[in-house]
Amino acid sequence: MAATLAQKIIARAAGRDQVAVGEIVTCAVDLAMLHDLSGPRRIGPVLERLGTGVWDASKVVLVTDHLVPAIDAASAGVLALTRKWAAEHKIENFYDMQGICHVVLPERGHLKPGLFVVGGDSHSTTGGAFGCFMFGIGATEMVAVLATGETWIKVPETILINCSGKLAAGVSAKDMMLALCARLGMDGGQYQAVQFAGEAVTAMPMTERMTLSNMAAELGAQAGLIAADETTARYIREAGGDPGDIERWQGDKDAEYRCTHEFDVSNLEPHVALPGSPANARPVSTVQGTVIQQAYIGACTGAKLVDLRMAAEVLKGRQVATGIRLLVAPASTRTTAAAAADGTLQALTEAGAILMPTGCGACAGLGAGILAEEEVCISTTARNFKGRMGAASSKVFLGSPYTVAASAVSGAICDPREFLIQRCGENG
Amino acid sequence: MFGDDIDTDVLAPGQYMKGPVAELAKHCLEAVDPAFAPGVADGDVVVGGRNFGLGSSREQAAQVLKILGIEAVVARSFGGIFYRNALNLGLVAVVCPAICAVKPGDILIVDARAGRIENRTQNDSYECEPLPEHLISMIEAGGLIPHLERKLAAELKNGDPT
The missing domain is CATH 3.30.499.10 (Aconitase, domain 3)
Structure with missing residues (x-):
């Protein structure tokens, strides 16, 4: 059989x-x-x-x-x-x-x-x-x-x-x-x-x-x-x-x-899940411009070495927007060590990211990086159920490390491809 | 009564997870209905929509309902881990596609063995998925651990500790 x-x-x-x-x-x-x-x-x-x-x-x-x-x-x-x-x-x-x-x-x-x-x-x-x-x-x-x-x-x-x-x-x-x-x-x-x-x-x-x-x-x-x-x-x-x-x-x-x-997946656009459920996902263009207070790069699904590199690709030579906090909690100590060795961490911290301890952190509302009432966050984590990352009225959007990093730079949710295309232009 | 996609974070909010379960129970479903935990009574039945208990594997999501005196959870469908957790803790969880006909406050009698829910208020009844006998006996024993204790004790009595 x-x-x-x-x-x-x-x-x-x-x-x-x-x-x-x-x-x-x-x-x-x-x-x-x-x-x-x-x-x-x-x-x-x-x-x-x-x-x-x-x-x-x-x-x-x-x-x-x-x-x-x-x-x-x-x-x-x-x-x-x-x-x-x-x-x-x-x-x-x-x-x-x-x-x-x-x-x-x-x-x-x-x-x-x-x-x-x-x-x-x-x-x-x-x-x-x-x-x-x-x-x-x-x-x-x-x-x-x-x-x-x-x-x-x-x-x-x-x-x-x-x-x-x-x-x-x-x-x-x-x-x-x-x-x-x-x-x-x-x-x-x-x-x-x-x-x-x-x-x-x-x-x-x-x-x-x-x-x-x-x-x-x-x-x-x-x-x-x-x-x-x-x-x-x-x-x-x-x-x-x-x-x-x-x-x-x-x-x-x-x-x-x-x-x-x-x-x-050939024509797939970057996607962002609206607060409440990962199933609320839609192309990033539909929520472009949504103002955020926090950007979070962390968790098992969103802070592995490959994820930190994606964020660094966007952040290198740029600055996190004024008034926005970008928190980065690498998924493991080995991830941190590898990201330190290849310059990824430097790109992140030079851009203004705050380096957090390794662990599940704010993803499940247990560690540091919790949200206040009405605050808006875009996060590389896997879930955005009501109140998961903090106060019940806080709002969590989910996105890729590219999208989260790009949103941190612009202060509002945005399509990371604009940043990557710009970079290509700058380089060549 | 609750709608679709009641997740484990609203059943057992993360910020209270490191404390005692009795304290956590006070915050059960608070994000969607602050009146739920203070108002619920022993023997109440929680009715949900599709995918009740989706999300985390935290079994406190089922445990808090039991602590609050909930007798059974009936939903159109369940998150897989929540469903297993509920039964393992001795909380009756029943899949019933017709449950949306129920109104808040209706008096329900859940017969998981027969696969039948009686609505005394509306004088109606609904078919549901019956639970197999081995799961019924586990629930009747009070859950997986008391069930396992009995099994281990029986094995010891028969001189077979393996």
Whole structure:
């Protein structure tokens, strides 16, 4: 029977030759990712009550990212508890303040094609960029995983999104996902697996592919898969991991998909999501001139090295507009180091950007950079639900790092391509 | 009663997430209806539209509803992680496409096993997706953890600690 990539991974984890769509199966978990907010503080006491301990400490990765660095006694308390739990349970893969979990996992070589991975965070779909079946679960379900090493899953159908064509200059994976959220809606994935394919995806570096898989969560998908290729293998090797057998983790050519969406990205314009939902996305031209107070470049989906470089491309030699605050929170310490080494950070700070600590920061309203009532922000993050980044009446627009940087320079939302075209003119 | 796309950030606002859950519950849905948390009573049923609970994996989004005494959430569809979280915490979550016929204040009796919702006020009833028996028994046990405790205790009794 022809199988999708999702079916192949689930079958392997369930110890079966094949699995059918709709079947409920029990799978052995290859890796469980926890973070400070949903991890030990919620899991610890329940796990203790069960008395089982952790089934396999080597298969657990724990990251502090949501509450770092502590901004008050409450967040400091959660972090202290997290560190104590890591020591007590001998969690070797403990990354304390090293970056956002979804970026740290691949950076440290923990992901490879074919793995069945759970994460205590909805953006765990990011791991799909590496050909893993990785999905988010709640804390209670994580307790069961830590106690037993297993979880159940209903084998999902796969929705194929075939991305053809070539992205224009100044247009990125974030624009693609915002456009897809508008087109398909936030339950467009219907808790199925979504798989991204096509020449536009193949052409992307891993960090851009991660943006696609990350925001598959915004489509309501359980997983956001991308079949591995040589780009994947190279990234994993450079991260010190072993990519394994890439050929094995491909969907069969005649596999059945729930449906295929054709998405030609050639003429895609930069997109911006209006406040309230990523599905409110539309071409940037329709909101051009909207005045902002804050521009935020951060989060798992919007502050990887590739994202900071996009922003630097726009900001180099320019200045953030008077009265606008541009906050940049790199997604990991390795991102910061690489951006410092290649001059990206310098371009950002010389333009007037404020460098923030690595971590989830203001994205989920937990860290520094919170918005006041009625303030308007444009952000590279993944979600803009009401009140998420601060006061209930604050407004968050979502855009690519190009668009956010360009808007910071002009003081109002604008099309970044104007800046990039100008630059071409200046240079030549 | 709520409309479409009630997200986890309005159910469990991020700025109160690091504090105790009981405190967080006071702010549940405050951004869309400030009267909800103070006004809700034990045994109430929350009715939502499409994609209820979309967004984050934070299970406090379901937990706060339980703390506020909500007996069941009925919606046209659910965000996948929220749905699993609700059931795992012993909160009944039922998919019911016809639920938009309900009006605020209607008295509802939810029978998740039979897949039926009775509207006593309007003297009507709606078909919904029944929950499979293994999930019903988990909810009746109080959620996944009490269910797992029982299972582990039974295994221990049978001399099989694995």
